Amino acid sequence: MKFQLSMTTFPTFRAAALFTLHLCTIGRITSSRGVASAIAEFDLPFPLADLCRRTAQATHLWPSEKIEVARELASHFRDGLDAGNPADQLAQGFGTVRIVARLIRRAKKRARPFAWRAAIRTVQACALFLGAILALYGVLAVRFWSGSPTITRSFIREHNALADAIPKSDRAWPIYRQAVLARVATPFDLISAESTWPNIEPDDPHWPVAVEFIQRSQPSLSLVHQASRLPALGNRWTTSSDIEIDRHIVGLRGGRAEDLVATEDNPDAPLIGILLPHLGLFRNFARELSFDMRVAEHEGDRARVLRDAETLRGMAAHCRQEPTLVSGLVAFAILHLEIEQVGRLLARNPEFFSADDLGALSRAHADWGGPEGLRLSFASESDNFEDLLQRCYSDNGRGDGRLTPEGLEFLQSLTGGSAAPAWLQSSVRGNGYLSLVGPAIMQTIASRREQREKYSDLIALAEKDLQLPAWTRRKNGVAARAIEEIYSNRATRMKFFPVGTMFPAILRIGDKGDAIGASRDALLIAIACEAHRRQTGEYPTSLSALRLPVTATGALDPWDGAPLRMLLRDGRPLVYSVGPDETDNQGAASAARDNSALAPGSKAPGGGQDWILWPPAK
Amino acid sequence: MRIESDLMRGAGPTAVLKLLDHRHMYGYELVDALAARTDGVLAMGQSTLYPLLYNLEAKGFIEGAWEKAESGRERKYYRLTATGRKRLADETAQWQRLAGAMKEIGVLPLLAGVMA
Known part of the structure; x- marks a missing residue:
């Protein structure tokens, strides 16, 4: 019924079908x-005629060839009969029709035109090739679909075991958490586009609202002060958010907190899936403390300023403890905010701090971060990669394995943007597609061992690069070039796609450390200059007159390795780096200078300008 | 005595080429001549002859054409081509060398005796 309908519905199809039928039928009949x-x-x-007919038809040759064969066989029998041979004897001596027909067919086909034979050979070769491909694909498909990952380590559980081992009295996170639950809503005026929160000055129209907000925030900030002085952050990693905190924050924003539902934590989930909600919360606290320092300065409350600064450094140190690069970067951001605030205050109000305050600030900044200083480690990133491998690859028990269907889906889930290879981009996604290309991808992508070795090699290069002085690393660093080599070639980019995806932007991490180190050293110089002025009645004219605390960065310019520059301008010290052009422009800066624009990692040419480190821009 | 098919496969085409070297012939005539002139040793039926002829034709050693016989009936006659003639010369030389070798080791006289 369906066929009839389609035949009548589509006249073209019907005509084509009839024509084909016509050709087949007419050809056979003819x-x-x-x-x-x-x-x-x-x-x-009849017996001989029938023998000729059956043999000719059994050859399955072209019609003209069949007629030729039939005619010649018939002629032969006619000659035999004419020679006096009986018909049944001739028929008996003929042989088996099927065998004769096959032999004739084989011989006749050899006489066909070269083009026809070439076409047949081509089709046969293609079929053979296709068959080989299909066979190979079949083998690969069996290998691919029979593989499954074996999760042997839970990095989340391992981290939580370490967190649980910290004495409860030393853990800061429970108090930070209380501080979050004690937070009050940030006024809309402060988070609107017009606001410069938290860099609001007393002459700013938002100042009264901000002051009122920071006064209401004191109970929360008091808990932050308390937490920041404890030795360990001590937070557990989870894959579910803290429902109590979520409800409190949503409630502060006027949302329906009761609509939020708690999700179940899965300590065996991928390491890459952990939530680090405290990082965002820390940044909020850091902004509030930063403004609190301004209010305290305005009110002449030195102790409050120092307490806020210490709290910021403590929060930064807590972030620094956590073994993830992103936590380290947040630590740098909070520390940078504190350095800016202290430096700004010192520039604007040199008499604000006592001599003892200056000494304490100098020591605290020089010692921040302990022996590791401002250098981040890649150890946690290696854990992340190892976790990725165990979730993507099978394990043969000897450190090797192949990509699995689950692994391919996991890799796909990591690729949100166009940076991923075409085979994993959204336009071609879908389980059907992955099922089809999975075996081929498994064959193309590097094995578990190769991925691990490549990653380890790159991490070793990156760690080595990080040991280089900043000004040398940019020129002689090899890790970035090794990564570029992977990305410069489509084949290697695909082969080591997991490495490329998971490998941190190493140069940027080094640059961040260089930038914060230079800012810290500049603040130490500014503090030393102020101490010098109080002792001698005037600012020093050069760094050699100062007694600076020892730091890992050694107060050296990250752009050229020479000591940071200092000169007196309008009777006040100016501390600067030569910037990207590596030329001492005597502290020249554009009117709308932005300190970060010429920091290490910046792509600005910085021609004719220096990177001004102190005093900070207003 | 019946000749092994392997031997026949090598000897048949040479025998047919040799018969056609003298004059053009049709299928039945070739069967008849092979049987008569070799005392049945190289006798072959239609099932062997025609595939053999078509193979030789495909290789360009012989060519066939329908011609009217004296009886007025058409027959397909085969004749040797220049390529076929060269091929026959080559194969003849090879058979002579083979026969010489067989003779040297005492095979040929015995075989010739049986055939006789």
Whole structure:
């Protein structure tokens, strides 16, 4: 019924079908008639005529060839009969029709045109090739679909075991958490586009609202002060958010907190899936503390300023403890905010701090971060990669394995943007597609061992690069070039796609450390200058007159390795780096200078300008 | 004595080429001549002859054409081509060398005796 409908519905299809049927039928009928006609010419008795007909038809040759064969066989029998041989004897001596037909067919086909034979050979070669490909694909498909990852380590559980081992009295996170639950809503005026929060000055129209907000925030900030002085952050990693905190924050924003539903934590989930909600919360606290320092300065409350600064450094140190690069970067951001605030205050109000305050600030900044200083480690990133491998690859027990269907889906889930290879981009995603190409991808992508070795090699290079002085690393660092090599070639980019995806932007991490180190050293110089002025009655004219605390960065310019520059301008010290052009422009800066624009990692040419480190821009 | 098919496969085409070297012949005539002139040793039926002829034709050693016989009936006659003639010369030389070798080791006289 369906067929009839389609035949009548689509006239073109119907015509084509009928034409094909016509060709097939007419061809066979024509061939059959031609053979019969050719045999009839020789007036053979039925058994011989039938033998000729059946043999000719059994050859399955072209119609003209069949007629030729039939005619020649019939002619042969006619000659035999004419020579006096009985028909049944001739028929008996003929042999088996099927075998004769096959031999004739084989011989006749050899006589066909070269183009026809070439076409047949080509089709046969293609079929053979396709068959080989299909066979290979079949083998790969079995290998691919029979593989499954084996999760042997839970990095989340391992981290939480370490967190649980910290004495409860030393853990800061529970108090930070209380501080979050004690937070009050940030006024809309402060988070609107017009606001410069938290860099609001007393002459700013938002100042009264901000002051009122920061006064209401004191109970929360008091808890932050308390937490920041404890030795360990001590937070557990989870894959579910803290429902109590979420409800409190949503409630502060006027949302329906009761609509939020708690999700279940999965400590065996991928390491990459952990939530680090405290990082965002820390940044909020850091902004509030930063403004609190301004209010305290305005009110002449030195102790409050120092307490806020210490709290910021403590929060930064807590972030620094956490073994993830992103936590380290947040630590740098909070520390940078504190350095800016202290430096700004010192520039604007040199008499604000006592001599003891200056000494304490100098020591605190020089010692921040302990022996590791401002250098981040890649150890946690290696854990992340190892976790990725165990979730993507099978494990043969000897450190190697192949990509699995689950692994391919996991890799796909990591690729949100166009940076991923075409085979994983959203336009071609879908389970059907992955099922089809999975075996081929498994064969193309590097094995578990190769991925690990490549990653380890790159991490070793990156760690080595990080040991280089900043000004040398940019020129002689090899890790970035090794990564670029992977990305410069489509084949290697695909082969080591997991490495490329998971490998941190190493140069940027080094640059961040360089930038914060230079800012810290500049603040130490500014503090030393102020101490010098109080002792001698005037600012020093050069760094050699100062006694600076020892730091890992050694107060050296990250752009050229020479000591940071200092000169007196308008009777006040100016501390600067030569910037990207590596030329001492005597502290020249554009009117709208932005300190970060010429920091290490910046792509600004910085021609004719220096990177001004102190005093900070207003 | 019946000749092994392997031997026949090598000897048949040479025998047919040799018969056609003298004059053009049709299928039945070739069967008849092979049987008569080799005392049945190289006798072959239609099932062997025609595939053999078509193979030789495909290789360009012989060519066939329908011609009217004296009886007025058409027959397909085969004749040797220039390529076929060269091929026959090559194969003849090879058979002579083979026969010489067989003679040297005492095979040929015995075989010739049986055939006789």
